[in-house]
Amino acid sequence: MPSIPNSGVPADMSEPLLSVKDLRTYFHTDAGVVRAVDGVSFDISAGEVLGIVGESGSGKSITAMSILGLIPVPPGRIESGQIMWKGKDLLRASQSELRKIRGKEISMIFQDPMTSLNPVYTIGNQIEEMIRTHQAVSKAKAKAKAIDMLKLVGIPRAEQRVDDYPHQFSGGMRQRAMIAMALACEPELLICDEPTTALDVTIQAQVLEVIEKSANELGAAIMLITHDLGVVAGMTNRVCVMYGGQIVEQGVVDDVFYEPRMPYTWGLLDSIPKLDDGGHRRLQPIKGSPPNMSRPPAGCRFSPRCSYVQDRCLPAVPELVALSDAGIGHMARCVRLEEPGFAQRFVAAESTVSEVVPS
Numbered sequence: 001m002p003s004i005p006n007s008g009v010p011a012d013m014s015e016p017l018l019s020v021k022d023l024r025t026y027f028h029t030d031a032g033v034v035r036a037v038d039g040v041s042f043d044i045s046a047g048e049v050l051g052i053v054g055e056s057g058s059g060k061s062i063t064a065m066s067i068l069g070l071i072p073v074p075p076g077r078i079e080s081g082q083i084m085w086k087g088k089d090l091l092r093a094s095q096s097e098l099r100k101i102r103g104k105e106i107s108m109i110f111q112d113p114m115t116s117l118n119p120v121y122t123i124g125n126q127i128e129e130m131i132r133t134h135q136a137v138s139k140a141k142a143k144a145k146a147i148d149m150l151k152l153v154g155i156p157r158a159e160q161r162v163d164d165y166p167h168q169f170s171g172g173m174r175q176r177a178m179i180a181m182a183l184a185c186e187p188e189l190l191i192c193d194e195p196t197t198a199l200d201v202t203i204q205a206q207v208l209e210v211i212e213k214s215a216n217e218l219g220a221a222i223m224l225i226t227h228d229l230g231v232v233a234g235m236t237n238r239v240c241v242m243y244g245g246q247i248v249e250q251g252v253v254d255d256v257f258y259e260p261r262m263p264y265t266w267g268l269l270d271s272i273p274k275l276d277d278g279g280h281r282r283l284q285p286i287k288g289s290p291p292n293m294s295r296p297p298a299g300c301r302f303s304p305r306c307s308y309v310q311d312r313c314l315p316a317v318p319e320l321v322a323l324s325d326a327g328i329g330h331m332a333r334c335v336r337l338e339e340p341g342f343a344q345r346f347v348a349a350e351s352t353v354s355e356v357v358p359s
Contacts, residue, residue, distance in 0.1 A: 244301030
């Protein structure tokens, strides 16, 4: 069985850099309380690349914004939980303390660079502002650092392009500028929220390569939010699968891709187009739609769409439990996990996974 790239876990997993514990972020609206993030827990160690995967509306981006204290209040509110950053609970930090951490220790690359960059300031001005906010340097040194960062992310003629405005950059170049800004203060954690969503396939590959190479050079950990399983397989050490505001499966990439245990993960893997079937196999989409989190279904959040649902799936939300017969850290959320033969209903063939893993 071939191994998936980068599936090893960093050796020092004893003290995580970031530890999210039972995070619950709700939005209080006229239609009711939307449980966008409902009991999410995970750790990220120094130098690790963690993938967060799931459909739109599963709570991935709200989890990231909760970490950085960017939830709009009102209507949003973090109801409970802990976000431990190097031993400090960010939920108890003041706004001034969070401003010192955002951009310097934890940075984020957002989905759409055009709405994240200010159109009336040059690219250089915006990177320089990030640098001077967190470092006591002169304007000249900040500009020199901005040029170095543009070179790091592969922007040609950086000395000239630093004075250009966002509209003078292509979509891929704007995303590279956002990466340069996010890395300017050499953060210890880089949160990438679907950084290639608006880009074409060839530019996506280039941007992801830039993120991985730049983060490696700076020694930053990465939290990669995406719906692209190929990106997860090619870049991450571990993966968390989210659905309905919860993590439904998590573990080392090899374990989750080759031995998935949760029917939702099966559905994600089974919906991948195959290139070795002569073009005769129809796509297998997951039927139905993600749940309305202002009125989530009783019991398992995936039960209305699950082909394996039983009456016992409905009374209560299943716990995320460690799998005793699986890899270290492999956990899943399903009441049928211990049922003999249930895990074998989905067998990830090597040809299936090879379509996900980039060559």
